[in-house]
Amino acid sequence: MSEKFLSVKDLNDHYITSEADVWAVNGVSFDLERGKTLGLVGETGAGKTTIARSILKILPNPPAKVLGGSVEFEGKSIYEVSEAEMQKIRGDKITMIFQDPMTALNPVMTVGEQIAEVVALHNGGNKEDAKNRAVEMLETVGIPAERYVEYPHQFSGGMKQRVVIAIALACNPDLLLADEPTTALDVTIQAQVLDLMRELNRKNDTSMILITHDLGVVAEMCDDVAIVYAGQIIEKGSLEQIFDHPSHPYTNGLFGALPSMKDDEDDDRLHPIAGMPPDPTNLPTGCYFHPRCPYATEECKNGPVPVKELAPGHTCMCHKAGEV
Amino acid sequence: MIRYAFKRILMLIPVIIGVTILIFTLMYLVPGDPVASILGSDAEPWEYEQLREAMGLNKPYIVRLFNYIVQVYVHLDLGQSYLSGVSVSTEIFGRLPRTLMLGFISTFVSLIIGIPLGINAAVHQGTVHDWLPLSVALLGVSMPGFWFALMLVVLFSIKLGWLPAYGMGGIQYWILPIMSGAFHGIAMNARQTRASMLEVLGQDYIVMARSKGMPERDVIFKHALPNAMIPLITLMGGILANIFGGGMLTETIFSIPGVGYYMVKAVNQRDYPAVQGSVLMLSIVFSIVMLLTDLVMAAVDPRVKAQFASRAAKKKKEADA
The missing domain is CATH 1.10.3720.10 (MetI-like)
Structure with missing residues (x-):
């Protein structure tokens, strides 16, 4: 495969308002192979959703501005195609699952219509086909076809997320951007929804970017993992590399903040990461993590931070990568 | 839905009767006198009393209210204008x-x-x-x-x-x-x-x-x-x-x-x-x-x-x- 499936290079997004300039995404680059799942992991406000939305070019402008970078999808540069062409890609080739199913569906439209709508937008407007496909998708996600005519308020949260998934997968997309698809759901429904997504993705050979802050979900779903902090990818690698050899102090911190079931720990307390995520309107100099980093030295406080390759495919953005 | 609409229409009845009582009471309380405005300021007192009685304005509030309600809802008659004598409903439906x-x-x-x-x-x-x-x-x-x-x-x-x-x-x-x-x-x-x-x-x-x-x-x-x-x-x-x-x-x-x-x-x-x-x-x-x-x-x-x-x-x- 000569051309890459998805390649994001040096993406920079800011939210510019009259009060402040928010540095949401600061030089993010990654590649994704066809059929693989990449996990974007990070705290709330780290810029994960902004990354996903800038791949689809649906950031609200104003206030959001893409200041630089490129997104190449199947050899096409997303930032060079026209809006009309982008509309053909959205919903058909690249689709998105939203974080909060409660607000992602239009309250005055039946769920069936909302699924059929996306199909009709991309099949040349054949309403009959679109309707049949919508019924089929409802059944695929485990909702009886007769509920086609019901409205979102008649569905539970988990059911609504199934509808959102049905919309996202109705056109057999090549790339699925799943923005915290299970965060708003309770744990048992989470497992069902994840199973459903995994099964459908495997069936259609869909690639996925899974945005989450739940390392458990990552372990279950992803091939590759990228850790996002303050709008940068500070560490990325395969699932095994990240989980077995976390190298960035922040990644280590994330694992340290997980409760452990083992008894032989020295003490049974959690180790949360000290401090707060940085204010994106006023990021620290040098390494963005240095004010919270237990290993920070003088060189971390100023100047650019090198990206080191620790193993093939495993990179880490830290002066001390591989040492701590 | 039809049942709801029907219920809402039924609910209009107490509202409209309420409005009738309210506006009647307000007009009763408002200062001013229709008799004076018909006769003008230089009428004799006996003329005044006579007309007042003829118009039924000397009766107590509750009797007048009752009469008005009966007139409107039983006889479906809004009465005549004091001044022009023309039927109020004719005037209103024309306007x-x-x-x-x-x-x-x-x-x-x-x-x-x-x-x-x-x-x-x-x-x-x-x-x-x-x-x-x-x-x-x-x-x-x-x-x-x-x-x-x-x-x-x-x-x-x-x-x-x-x-x-x-x-x-x-x-x-x-x-x-x-x-x-x-x-x-x-x-x-x-x-x-x-x-x-x-x-x-x-x-x-x-x-x-x-x-x-x-x-x-x-x-x-x-x-x-x-x-x-x-x-x-x-x-x-x-x-x-x-x-x-x-x-x-x-x-x-x-x-x-x-x-x-x-x-x-x-x-x-x-x-x-x-x-x-x-x-x-x-x-x-x-x-x-x-x-x-x-x-x-x-x-x-x-x-x-x-x-x-x-x-x-x-x-x-x-x-x-």
Whole structure:
């Protein structure tokens, strides 16, 4: 495969308002192979959703501005195609699952219509086909076809997320951007929804970017993992590399903040990461993590931070990568 | 749904009877005397007493109220004007079409101008499409309606001489009254549409619609507008009521022989049957408008509809059990 499936290079997004300039995404680059799942992991406000939305070019402008970078999808540069062409890609080739199913569906439209709508937008407007496909998708996600005519308020949260998934997968997309698809759901429904997504993705050979802050979900779903902090990818690698050899102090911190079931720990307390995520309107100099980093030295406080390759495919953005 | 509509219509009955009692009581309490205004100030006291008795005004409040209610609801008679002796219902039904026409056309104009302005302002937030109409709208909601009507007369009738200042006749007589009636409504509609559009455009389901690859035009008209209309429908009832209420001023300023004009004249002359009859008619019109608003709301918003449905289902369940 000569051309890459998805390649994001040096993406920079800011939210510019009259009060402040928010540095949401600061030089993010990654590649994704066809059929693989990449996990974007990070705290709330780290810029994960902004990354996903800038791949689809649906950031609200104003206030959001893409200041630089490129997104190449199947050899096409997303930032060079026209809006009309982008509309053909959205919903058909690249689709998105939203974080909060409660607000992602239009309250005055039946769920069936909302699924059929996306199909009709991309099949040349054949309403009959679109309707049949919508019924089929409802059944695929485990909702009886007769509920086609019901409205979102008649569905539970988990059911609504199934509808959102049905919309996202109705056109057999090549790339699925799943923005915290299970965060708003309770744990048992989470497992069902994840199973459903995994099964459908495997069936259609869909690639996925899974945005989450739940390392458990990552372990279950992803091939590759990228850790996002303050709008940068500070560490990325395969699932095994990240989980077995976390190298960035922040990644280590994330694992340290997980409760452990083992008894032989020295003490049974959690180790949360000290401090707060940085204010994106006023990021620290040098390494963005240095004010919270237990290993920070003088060189971390100023100047650019090198990206080191620790193993093939495993990179880490830290002066001390591989040492701590 | 039909059952709900029927129930709402039944609920109009106590409202209208309540209005009848209220307006009767108010007119009873208001100072002034119809007898004095009929006879003039130089009448003899015995003449005064005689007429007062003949009109039944010397009876106690409760008896007069009872008589009036029987007269209106049993004999379906609104009585005769004290001054002209003409039947109040004849007067009102002759005038009502003009008042309704003025009210509905003004409302219609305020909708077809106000809503597009509001949508355009919301879609182009922060640009000249936004602040220019919004500044005018702010003026519109702040300005007293009668003053605006007078300014229209000054400009178009007196200075420019394009349109007649008052009276009835061809279409040119309607333009100024409708303009003055609709301006406030346009301003209200534009502001409300903009506010609710902006709120809706920030919702996740709008981002979702965009992520489906839908052209922006369709996102606005198919997804945003139906949702933004819901608070507007509620507002509509209020705007219509406002326009009918303001219609009294408009009719008086432009000398349009409508119900409002009749009512103002009747109030000044303490012509009780005429005042009571016109208030009653206008309140029936209001009630019907409000009822229609609620029904439209239920038709547009499935969540509201579901409330009625579930309430009806619950009742049925209770009845079965």
